[in-house]
Amino acid sequence: MALDVALQHGLPYTGLRDFTPDSKLFHYVPLPYAVQHRVVPMLVVGDTLKVASSSPTPDLSLLRSRFPYLGVDIVIAPGPEIDRVLERAQRNT
């Protein structure tokens, strides 16, 4: 399903089964906001943040307004795996 979305929109795809995000990245996307919009900040490369989402167009307006000099790359990931990553992150907070 997520793979179809990725192919359909020409976006990269990743699985998040064993992924644990760097807690610092939640300074970019606050955890409550990430949970609400079902997104996971994955990695900052240079001036670009990779964000995993099950949607090709997640609502990242807060991110863009707070970080006007940051590029954002969307990576499609399965929704249930995103939820599990965020649950783990919440437990660890």
Add this chain to the structure above:
Amino acid sequence: MAGTIQSQASRDFYRRVARHAGLDFVDLDDVQMNPLAARLLSEQICRHFQMLPISYADGVVTIASPEPPQEVARDTAISLTGRAVKFVVAPAEQLRAAIDRNFAAWPSDFDGPIPEEWQDAGGGFTAYRVTEPEFPVRIGDLLVARGQATDEQVADALAEQHRTGSRLGDVLVSNGVVTEPELVAVLAEQFQLPLVDLSEYDPDPAALELLPEPLARHLRVVPIAVDENTLYLAIADVLDDDTVSALREHTNLELRGFLSSRNQIDELLQRVHGKDYVTVARSELLTRFPEESANRVISDGQKAFFIGLLVLIVALLIVAPVPTVIGLIGCASLFYTATSIYKFVLTYNALGHQYEIDVTPEEIAALDERDLPTYTILVPLYREAAVLPRLVNGIGGLDYPKTKLDVRLLCEEDDDETVPALRQMSLPPHFKMVVVPDAQPKTKPKACNYGLLQADGKYVVIYDAEDRPDPDQLKKIVVAFEKADPRVTCIQAKLNYFNSDQNLLTRWFTTEYSMHFDLLLPGLDAQDVPIPLGGTSNHFITDRLIDLAAWDPFNVTEDADLGIRLHKAGFKTAMIDSTTLEEANSELTNWIRQRSRWIKGYIQTWLVHMRHPFRLYRQIGLKSWVSFQLVIGGTFIFLLNPIFWALTTLFFFSSAGFIQQLFPSFVFYAAAIQLFIGNFVFMYLSVAGSVQRGYFDLAKYALLSPLYWGLMSIAGWKGFLQLFYRPFYWEKTVHGLDHHDDMPVPAGAAWTPPPERTQQGPPA
């Protein structure tokens, strides 16, 4: 090693966060934090939002946070600090450590949870209510929780805060909702600072010695105790970074603040440093510009010159008496004529022009009250208890935010009438009584200098106790300073009288003032020559006034002298079309006392600035030099008048031949022209001044002005002779003789003190 690498990686990460957010990055291990600024937010707020104030400069609080603030965090910071805020990014672990350090040193007395209804899904605050007494964090919450204010009062104060830009606490005090001590107690709780009551406190002399008096006065702090590592300071507000740095640099000690009220700090400073203040008030001009001080009536050079001149005249009188007297009369006539023509030209020109800075009602209406600066009003008082209610009403009627007024009532220590009366009055919170320690010379300028030492205002003005300034005068001045030539340092409002119709003397006085302030001074202003300032309603830029060493305490017309010194320093005085109504002296002996002081002061001023006539000429140029001679030096005419009147009278009644000899034709015609045309001109100008002001009924009294000039000459001789034996004696003018006790209270002037509270808690 691994820790260092990890720490560096963390710094790099947060540096990138800052760059992506467009904010500055701060390494908290490298910066010196302002520990007093850090108390602007409570521990709970700092931990909840992960933010900490680290510095305070130029009215802006810098707050460190590991990420750019969400809207709710920013709003909370602005609301709780009551100041503009700027966020910077700092590594999270550094920030946590800084919060721990900061609040470990000063334990918090509040550690309750943030109520759920204040939090949204994102963990931030939802929209604020006006007050939240169940969760008292802000001043308003705390006051409502303590039963010292109602939600409506806080709401009103918030609206006023929005309009004026003043601090909420100041508005609440100004509105009479709480007293200053109550506010300070609440602020101490809010900032979690310890509170100190300074009313009975004697600071540790060792601590006082650590901070020189001028620095303590400048920074408005009092060192109250000291130990090996820490200096304990009484502060009225969080100190900004520059102050903290200055104190650290000076003392090499850590600082710890104890909150107190501004008034208590001012009073303690006066108690501890009163003698130093008096020395500054008395000697500042004398120390910095000794040649400008009237502490010597006459310089050695002048003494030699006048003695030489006297010897020469006596010698000439012996050798050739008639030609000598003719020469003297000729010179006097020439001086008379020059003075008359000059004043006529100045005032006549002013009749057809507006030389004052023009400020329109639209410009005043367009003022944003948030941009208005603090304004200091100095009111020197001496044995004037009777006019105090009128004073409070007069100043209360000014259309200016009360929170931005700093009214200082300057009383002399030995004034056993005004001081007790003031202590018994319930004064509005922006009125402060300042008791000037007893010291000579006991003059108004010395009291004003003393008051100026603690002035908070960007601008400062002097009013007399009985003054009634136009309600919009201060706002007009603010606009005028913005529009005026940058050299303008003083703006003089016009003076006139509210009791002109009391008797003949007050009518004459009013016609004179109408000509002087409505025509002569604007005329001088237009010529860009020195203006002798009026005794009150002269508005100054405070910093420049202090730079000039303010008023000369030895000069009994310090105002006129300051006008000349301003001009010499390259500054300008401008006039404005706004009037302050005063009480015209209605009693003859009282009037003569006042006028004799004025004339004595003008002669003092002339002597001071003529110690070096050529230097004065080089400093101010020919035009101003001549104007100075004719306007200030013109005072000598009052001394000459009786001599000429006596000669004229004697001649008419006796046709004494020797008088004819003294007035050969060329001198006679000059003197006759002066007598008839000069008198006509001055009467005409007195009439013109009255008509210009709209006092048509006074015009007829102006025609009797020659009688008034006779009184002036009596006062002139009294003042001149007093210069020899009591040069600095201040002939006090008695006020309150006008019987106008029915002065209406202007809208907004009334002041209601806060209710007496015997116990804390919500009102029943």
